[in-house]
Amino acid sequence: MVDIATRVWNHKWRIDPIVRSLIDTDFYKLLMCQSVFRNKPDTQVTFSLINRTASVPLAKLIDEGELREQLDHVRSLSLTRGESTWLRGNTFYGKRSMFRPDFMEWFENLRLPPYELERVGDQYELTFEGSWPEVMLWEIPALAILMELRGRAVLNDMGKFELQVMYARAMTKLWEKVEHLRQIPDLRIADFGTRRRHSFLWQDWCVQAMLEGLGNNFIGTSNCLIAKNRDLEAIGTNAHELPMVYAALAEDDAALAHAPYNVLADWHEEHDGNLRIILPDTYGTEGFLKRAPDWLAGWTGIRIDSGDPATGAETAIKWWKDRGEDPTKKLVIFSDGLDEQKIVELHRQFQGRVRASFGWGTLLTNDFRGLAPNDGLAPFSLVCKAISANGRPTVKLSDNPNKAMGPAEEIARYKRVFGVGEQTRMDVVV
């Protein structure tokens, strides 16, 4: 049944906003934001968009005016009462009042700060400058907007029937992955696909498919809005931006060497249980674990976000054993470049040896490979990162040099300080 009024109404929209809520973002952003708000509120940072896939000419595909309209729309958003009520009142990881009243009051009054946008060749330079707790909240919406505008540019050239078939195929494809994954009885998997999703509605559909197909093995979503709307667990802990900024703020090499542990010391004070997850790879997993204080071995688990995931997990298992911990009680969260085949393999490899868990991102919420003309919707690697803090450049090494970032001389200094030697290069698909 065609609803004529709805169709006409749809045609009257000035824009179709991509991000319509400040909680249409990853849960860990909010956890980190509260931590930053508490521990480093006055830090001045710059975040910048980085397209690691130069072959995707974003500025040729996306109209600058449309991009500005979408970014401006995000700046017009503020927390709604229902969103605030949910954040204040919901239980997260079994804990009530995760977000403290002073943080919530600040958040309720927040509008996102200005952005700077410039076209340079076929790419956009998009940067955000200001106080850390405000600027950091741009990362996810900025990425979601660019991903979806690139998608819309491709969809614009497709006819109605083509579109219908394309989505039918994409749904079929995802459902086949889900059917594959439901063979694993004790799987634990979450949606981590907000930042590089095809669109909000598509992500929401993917979440429904996971829920429908995997039941309780689907443990939740990183997307707060979807978690709220669908009464799911909001999932996430912390990310590289914390050690990157803490490290940039270090006054000398000795302070630098200690910075990543300071992050986790602050986190330790605030959180327990499943929120105590180590992200060890910012400046090389190997050295990080070797020099880690003993209390860190008592944490609940580790998240493997770069390098070969099996190697990373083996390194963690060995480290726990060395520190007298029982790896079978520990959580290993795989979250880098997963697809269903990789998930099945990793699960098989580590079954019974650790408690494995999976944060499935881009290839859950944006796998349109082979479905659009000229493979125009193939995934690409777009990030938005802190590039400086209080005027000093940030550095990330990671366990894959293709994911490293920062000025060359600073990378060299960090490698020296953190004792990072030879690393294996791996293609970054997403």
Next chain:
Amino acid sequence: MVDIATRVWNHKWRIDPIVRSLIDTDFYKLLMCQSVFRNKPDTQVTFSLINRTASVPLAKLIDEGELREQLDHVRSLSLTRGESTWLRGNTFYGKRSMFRPDFMEWFENLRLPPYELERVGDQYELTFEGSWPEVMLWEIPALAILMELRGRAVLNDMGKFELQVMYARAMTKLWEKVEHLRQIPDLRIADFGTRRRHSFLWQDWCVQAMLEGLGNNFIGTSNCLIAKNRDLEAIGTNAHELPMVYAALAEDDAALAHAPYNVLADWHEEHDGNLRIILPDTYGTEGFLKRAPDWLAGWTGIRIDSGDPATGAETAIKWWKDRGEDPTKKLVIFSDGLDEQKIVELHRQFQGRVRASFGWGTLLTNDFRGLAPNDGLAPFSLVCKAISANGRPTVKLSDNPNKAMGPAEEIARYKRVFGVGEQTRMDVVV
């Protein structure tokens, strides 16, 4: 675009549940429930369905098995986490934590108690017995189920195109009412139509139409689920069941005469501001106000729910003046049998004399008069009331003898105790 999977899925439903949430109910039920939970938790009550429109043969229209399935479905419901979070965390009438932890804990563990259903001639006898705070929560879902099953019985005989046209006409009809009401710049109106709605989806559509057409003049809905989903104010205060049960519990005539004021004394202790609304008509408005203690004149307003509404409002205005109160500061809530023409008239008549406000019920959410064959969807008057408390019959007189209920000798006794003389009979449409 037809979604084949959805259509097939729809055909697989065993039942289409009419009430899907324990907060798909009127807000005042929850306020009263908390008050009862606090003040009279051990009272044993019986609630019973009463069809005041004998010409609508409910047992001929509605299949007993389907009715039982719907009632059983309500018994399977419990408060979801999101619902509990909203009740615990939301602000109601500007107040946070309206619902206290002990009440919420009880509510979170609640399942509705059993029902008794029997067919007697062309009507159903449907009764609920047990502790007051549990049984009282049956009223709204029971009414909504019977209203909607009656509607479905009629819709079952209509074809697809007929249905499409019928809903298009119903929407047009409501939108015309809304356009009429938007002429009143300072209107204050709320949706009170849960219990006798056409269906949940239709009520939800009506709320959207009010919101769209009236903006801030639409002040909210009595339906908690819709208020939650649409981030609206949940509206409501208290109802006749409180004085009816308090009165039934009175040990003698002196205690009986005082019972309605005890209700409001308990309420006074708990609530302030816009929740201090007198409902004076249970045993006759005239006498109730005459004998009211002075502190009651300080309350925010009055709700007129039976008799001629203009007369009721005039009575209240006179009473406030007699007690030295300024009526222009007082709220008069009209909530009985309203339609848009009546609303316009009442607004005009009391403009500037009191702060008028309207609780629009059946003819907002279930006005399908003239739209179905044989006028099969015309509104009728169905209620679900407390008929006894701790084994004693309850009595309601109201300002319209056609709304009176209770055993004849008890009605006579109440009329004597409350000094109720001649009353004007008025047709009860809804």
